[in-house]
Amino acid sequence: MNMLEEKVLGIIEKNSRVSTREVAIVLGTQEIEIINALQSLEEKGIICGYHTMIDWDKTDIEKVTALIEVRVTPQRGKGFDEIAERIYKYPEVNSVYLISGGYDLLVTLEGRSLKEVSSFVSSKLSTLDTVISTATHFILKKYKDHGTIMARKEEDQRELITP
Amino acid sequence: MSKQEKLLAEKTVGLKPSGIRKFFDLVSEMKDAISLGVGEPDFDTPWHIRDEGIYSLEKGRTFYTSNSGLKELREEIAAYMKRTQGIVYDPVGEILITVGGSEAIDLMFRAMINEGDEVLIPEPSYVSYVPCTILADGVPVTIPLKNENEFRLKPEELKAAITPRSKILVLPYPNNPTGAVMEKDDLEAIVDIIIENDLYVLSDEIYGELTYSGKHVSIASFPGMKERTVLVNGFSKAYAMTGWRMGYACGPREILAQMTKIHQYAIMCAPTTSQYAAIEALKNGDGDVAEMRESYNQRRRFVMHSLAEMGLPCFEPQGAFYVFPCIKEFGMSSEDFAARLLTEEKVAIVPGTAFGDSGEGYLRISYAYSIENLRAALGRLSKFVKRLRGEN
Secondary structure (H helix, E strand, C coil), rough: CCCHHHHHHHHHHHHCCCCCHHHHHHHHCHHHHHHHHHHHHHCCCCCCCCHHHHHHHHHCCEEEEEEEEEECEEEEEEEHHHHHHHCCCCCCCCEEEECCCCCCEEEEEEECHHHHHHHHHHHHHHCCEEEEEEEEEECCCCEEEEEEECCCCCCCCCCEEEC | CCCHHCCCCCHHHHHCCCCHHHHHHHHCCCCEEEECCCCCCCCCHHHHHHHHHHHHHCCCCCHHHCCCHHHHHHHHHHHHHHHCCCCCCCCCCEEECHHHHHHHHHHHHHCCCCCEEEEEEECCCCCHHHHHHHHHHCEEEEEEHHHHHHHCCCCHHHHHHCCCCCEEEEECCCCCCCCCCCCCCHHHHHHHHHHCCCCCEEEEECCCCCECCCCCCHHHCCEEEEEEEEECCCCCCCCHHHHHHHHHEECCCHHHHHHHHHHHHCCCCHHHHHHHHHHHHHHCCCCHHHHHHHHHHHHHCCCCHHHHHCCCCCCCEEEECEECECCCCHHCCCCHHHHHHHHHHCCECEHHHHHHHHCCCCCCCCCCCCCCHHHHHHHHHHHHHHHHHCCC
């Protein structure tokens, strides 16, 4: 990855809707360079998607997020990869991380209700052969997510004019 | 003699009110104006620095420090000067912690000026050099700088301003309001003149970290210059710490001793909480500075691009967070332009004349704002400029 690509990532990580023209302006280069950089980053799989940060708590749509600690028995020759794959293929699963420490996989899950999430854990996750145990934690409030603080930003409190 | 003259000190009453103050009063009547007029960062102080300040309060570190400031802070500043400029200062006797860089400016003048000594002040520049010179019984001699030189101080301009009474040269680079820098070659060209004429330098390097064309070079790093330079710097701009009031001066022991004496009687010591926070800034803040510098640089390019699009001529500044476009084509004064822009488009931009007469025909645009803010404000400026061109 070159310097330009790194800078492009720095900008679009914070705002993926910024135009290629504007990125070119602020980085002092040509728009075509930015388009090429984005294409190359996408091809290399470094950019995996352009998502939107949504604070669902502010909508009237019910959503619950759970963090599930999963202990599993690693399989010979495959380690944790196969069991991880079996888990991440469920569309309701948001993320799967292999973790060091007291348990093996950290799974985050989104559902419409506690019941929906619980039933996924009890009927699908726990019943996998290699899963030894699970512990489910429901998220009560998101303060900060993906580096973004959910609370409303304070207004600029500086004096309008200063020397 | 009127009553007021008896009541108040003539020297103070005689000072010109700051040009920025006048404009501020205009702006404060305008409730929903958007501003490009701020001379301070829009970032909050990085959290780890704020946290050290809070921790020092929790620990009950609410006492005075020594007059010259916490030793650990002075040692960190010495280390910073060594690693960034290769200059070695003794934390004992050659470094003084002040209440913002502005206190250090005042102290240096009061420590060095005898009545009638001349202080050479390149203009446009920060608003306090002239009044502080006058308050110290010095004579300010301004050197009007030129757009075609990108507002750098040229050797011939310096030479022309020197008289037998010249004592101090102010070097305010990177510059507020122009954004100009003095690169190594530019400094090299004036070093001999300074030494031959036995001048001392007040090098105000508060924007030093905000340099976009390579690294900032201090005049004090040239051979023979450390002995005749008081280097003023601080935490306000580099670490977004304006409200903490943290500055410092580095310089020759005999000058610093007198500055410390005034500081001791007038101030006592810089705020203790801020000093603890400043230690953290120097120890672990390099990454924050680099990140903010990159942000400013991106905005700088954005603003320059917008000005080019609206056809406002502006040299490309390489420092601080200001650009200084020329508005001479409209045939109106900077103040009139700024006032009309404010009433008609509700954008507050400081007229160049707030920073000296040689700022006439220019505006200071600050880019210490988010790109979104800049886009909105520059959009209005563009509309205004188009309208003016239509009128003529």
